[in-house]
Amino acid sequence: MPSRRALLATPLIWASAFGPAFADTPKDTVVMAKRIDDIISLDPQESFEYSGGEICGNVYDKLVNPDDDDPTRINPMLAERWSASDDGRTWTFHLRGDRKFASGAPVTAEDAAFSLQRAVILNKPPGFIIAQFGFTRDNVAARIRATDERTLVIEIAERQAPTFLLYCLSAAVGGVVEKRVALSHAVGDDLGNGWLRTNSAGSGPWVVRSARASEVVMLDANPSYPQPPRARRMVIRHVADPAVQLLLLQRGDADIARDLLPEGVKAARADPRFEVLAEAKASLVHLSMNTRHPALAKPEVREALRWAIDYQGIGANLVADTYRVHQAFLPMGFPAAVADTPYRYDPARARALLAGAGFPDGIDLTFDHASSSPRAEIAQALQAQMREAGIRLTLQAGEGRQVLTKVRARQYELAISLWGADYLDPHSNAQTFCVNEDNSDASTNRTSAWNCAWADPDLTARALAAVKEADAAKRIAEYEAMQRDVMTRGPFAIMLQEIGIAALRRPLTGFRQGPLADRTSYAPIAKG
Amino acid sequence: MRRYRALAATLASVPITLFGLILITFLIGRVVPIDPVLAIVGDRAPQDVVARTRLELGLDRPLPEQFIRYVGQLAQGDFGRSVMTSNRVSTDIARFFPATLELATAALLVAVLLGVPLGVYAAVRQGSWVDTVIRVVCLSGYSVPIFVLALLALLVFYATLQWAPGPGRQSVMFDGMVEQRTGLLLVDAALAGEWEAFRDAVKQITLPALVLGLSNMAYIARMTRAFMLESLQGEFVVTAKAKGLSAATVIWRHAFSNILVRLLTVIVLTYAGLLEGAVLTETIFSWPGLGQYLTGSLLNADMNAVLGATLVVGLTYVVLNLLSDLMYRVLDPRVR
Secondary structure (H helix, E strand, C coil), X not given: CCCHHHHHHHHHHHHHHHCCCCCCCCCCEEEEEECCCCCCCCCCCCCCCHHHHHHHHHHCCCCEEECCCCCCCEEECCEEEEEECCCCCEEEEEECCCCECCCCCXXXXXXXXXXXXXHHHHCCHHHHHHHCCCCXXXXXXXXXXXXXXXXXXXXXXXXXXXXXXXXXXXXXXXXCCCHHHHHHXXXXXXXXXXXXXXXXXXXXXXXXXEEECCCEEEEEECCCCCCCCCCCEEEEEECCCHHHHHHHHHHCCCCEECCCCHHHHHHHHHCCCEEEXXXXXXXXXXXXXXXXXXXXXXXXXXXXXXXXXXXXXHHHHCCCCCEEECCCCCCCCCCCCCCCCCCCCCHHHHHHHHHHCCCCCCEEEEEEEXXXXXXXXXXXXXXXXXXXXXEEEEEXXXXXXXXXXHHHCCCCCEEEEEEECCCCCCHHHHHHHHCCCCCCCCCCCCCHHHHCCCCCHHHHHHHHHHCCCCCHHHHHHHHHHHHHHHHHHCCEEEEEEEEEEEEEECCEECCECCCCHHHCECCCCEEC | CHHHHHHHHHHHHHHHHHHHHHHHHHHHHHHCCCCHHHHHHCCCCCHHHHHHHHHHHCCXXXXXXXXXXXXXXXXXXCCCECCCCCCEHHHHHHHHHHHHXXXXXXXXXXXXXXXXXHHHHHHHCCCCHHHHHHHHHHHHHHHCCHHHHHHHHHHHHHHHCCCCCCCCCCCHHHCCCCCCCCCCHHHHHHHHCCHHHHHHHHHHHHHHHHHHHHHHHHHHHHHHHHHHHHHHCCHHHHHHHHXXXXXXXXXXXXXXXXXXXXXXXXXXXXXXXXXXCCHHHHHXXXXXXXXXXXXXXXXXXXHHHHHHHHHHHHHHHHHHHHHHHHHHHHHCCCCC
8 A cells, every 4th residue: 555655656756757847838839729619621612611721711812812911912923914804704813933842833824723623513512602603513623624734714603893703712712723733643533622621732831731620720831832831840730628728828838829718819819928919800790680580570579689688788798809899791891881870779669669569568579599508608697688578588598500490491589690701702691691592491501690581672682683793893882771670670680790809828929800701811920 | 058049149139239320429419419410611611611511411301311321331341530539430430449459458568567467466465564564555546537646647657857759659760760551650660660669669658558547547446356255255265274275375276266257357347438439548648549549530520530430439338248148158167
């Protein structure tokens, strides 16, 4: 039996054997602590998750790229210039001659054509971003083609707003893959999809060195990139617990922590060793109201719900630092986003609206929400706030996908939803919040408006017209008007926009988050 | 002959248990109110992709047909593909299970090496201050949630004292250095002669194994104490003492030998529980084990992964139970 003295000495033996030998991360390696268990694929023509999209954005260059500071401007990337035919249907992109893949091979128009064709042929979740221009498996080879080594021709089905096509090509799904490498790893007709899920064949600043699901993704600097990253390696470690992310940052084992909770953000802000970056993300938290419910079918009731929410209180007390109040369907950072926040907490006004709609005694609704933070806390706050206005909510907590399943089946009354834009064009959100051409259960275009069983022919027509509007200023004005109309007429109460938080260990600089996952850039990161 | 018949009956119960497990897990997977297609195509996929995927998965087929198809796949060793990782579930299990096995074994060693002597010591000194201290420690080890213990351990030993490395199975510098043969990092590093990587792996596993081990130690120590108290009151112990045997001989050879069979069951069940994957410990220590995999799969409605991992856990239970049964026969002559 061990003696008491031996037992007491155990920690000391342990300490002398193993520590303290833990230094900061290596100078040329940047370690990022992040939740990355959402990654399904690193293939740009398949990835549709936040973490996967972010990595694809750093590994694959696209033909064009929106300006980081002014997203209304679209800059050349692999294409040096482009033009459209008079009818707006035939687009010609001229590629730069100086860009190379990580393998050292030059980026050609054939690679670009292959990648865009691949998006349509594979028909994975983000494929519709390219396919929506009238491409099918049968016609895409003829309509997206390389006419010579540096010229790519894209023929779209009908005229669209010029920026619409360009924004869609700038999404992660437009990442250009090296055709030879992808096909050399193809199995059956997968066009290299299986291999590209955990490997890369891009011309961006980084190359995937290794990727293990729910564990780590390691990127190496692409030596062929015109301005190679200043760090040699990027390690993205899956750290699920935000408190542990903070500990790693404090000890110098991580240079960047990405998922801190409000308390962690506060601690990081108070510590001079860290810099906290906060950038608006293109994710919105909103209420979805099912208009199949007789009360919610009435615009006055929906308006009453919007006046029964204490937006500022929720923003300041429940989600300070990680969300901010936003009430329009285009998030800040998007072209045409409006910053108006006309709604505030006014339970008396909400009561009056309910009475006017024929509900003087108030209404009872079931309220589905994800049981995870912060949606659970928001739901509880809303229950208390709406009670003051005579709206009695019965909370139904569930796992996130469980709630989503009910919303997509229109088997709910009121639900709290999260919406993230797919690409930087205003149509990405206008499409889901305004368009509902077929409100039947057989509809194949199930937008957020459809989820609410809400069809507004006027807004549907305007959204479908705006996406074709060639006059940029007119188009912006139309989206602004649509946002205000959805705010007052729609079956939504848009409440919050997510803020992307990143705590950086000084003297690390150059990390930049974008509104969309694939706009977050690792290339300029430098450690001192 | 009776002996072999009992053994055959035990062995025959294995496939029945596994079939029951497959059936129940499959049914639970199909009746949960989460659309499994959402896990595959994501929240924002267009309806035609959703509809196509549903057909590809055969989810439009009647439930019995889906089950028969699944069992047929299993019979060929095919657990299907995980939508969360894009890998074959068997590949994932081969990667995640060894991490859990390594951590569970290390934690069990801690639990047994500390828990058994402490339990015996507390029983021998029943009512003394040592007994009280051990009981309080065991009670707190049993009642403090493991995530609190894990976070506190990180705060004290990693962040403050800097004795332990941070979370993870290996340091960034050693990532990819060791060729995977068994999946057990310690074993693979030793086989490859990568002693720096081995030392790093030992450092990384120490804190999570201690946390997990200490919380299980509490249970083992309590059970050992209870068994020993009962055993020490036996007439054979009085006889042994009357014969003038030394205290150590009475305690270890007579009293302890008598509790060994029951203690073995406790240890085997503790091991089985650990192999199930300690979700919270794995989450806090960023340990890529089966618990994290199973939980992540469940939350993402990744049913192939849930079924595959559940079967592995079930199989582990069955095998360990069988092992414990067989060891009973070896250790206890009355069972033979």
